[in-house]
């Protein structure tokens with residue numbers, strides 16, 4: 301499924317099976333998760349060179365039957381100051397799957413073996429795919445919350461439904477914030493252990509020690525600050541967000557902070573994929589056939605499913 305240019309519908313094309321370069325694996329794609337970042341690319345909110353195959357949560361199988369996961373981080377230089385200080389997620393020359401490298405909305409993909417991740421046994425392909433971005437980026441964002449015992453999740457989609465389970469297993473109390481009236485997402489949040497679920501404009505029963513903003517809506521930042529106790533942190537986990545409206549300094553005062561989380565390191569990937577089966581994280585997945593990838597993206601935009609969407613060739 302090819303994206304020819306921002307704003308155009310994905311197009312089903314026939315291409316030769318890609319040739320793996322040195323150090324790359326040729327993978328038969330079994331499943332590929334759909335991510336909000338795919339919508340940002342589709343909408344031209346992130347730069348990329350077209351045409352491109354989107355999709356950066358790939359569960360694939362090698363010619364010799366080995367199952368691997370391909371995440372967003374597709375390649376790093378290994379030489380820049382960030383790479384040399386354990387922060388390859390900020391590599392100045394990083395290449396990202398489904399943005400700089402063709403991704404997984406296809407029946408085959410090639411990936412640098414050094415950036416592929418082992419998929420834990422016990423996760424069927426469909427259930428494993430959302431772990432590879434929603435899970436990994438969510439996990440990195442959760443780590444940025446330190447040991448906060450009262451955690452707010454703003455936007456209860458693919459990432460939040462995974463991270464809610466991890467946070468609850470760690471003994472944290474979770475409040476879930478959704479669009480007003482999104483009964484399905486709020487019900488899923490309660491089912492997964494959130495002690496409170498409501499609209500983003502509401503205040504939780506007790507002030508939060510940390511909040512993660514997953515939804516790409518800037519007004520959620522002051523909303524989350526308003527719900528935060530002194531010393532708390534708001535972590536913005538998305539790659540793109542609408543403008544953050546101005547807000548009174550009082551909301552930030554009291555050593556509150558706002559920060560973002562960008563991409564992932566391979567260490568994040570390995571750590572999370574070891575943790576997921578021990579929680580155990582269960583993903584709620586809506587399946588789409590590959591030619592319906594465009595419909596999956598539309599359903600994500602409209603909030604027509606709870607949990608995660610996965611495209612299957």
Ligand SMILES: [Zn+2]
Pocket residue numbers: 335336337338356372433434
């Ligand atoms: Zn993603």
Ligand SMILES: [Zn+2]
Pocket residue numbers: 376377378379380381382383388390391392393394
């Ligand atoms: Zn680098």
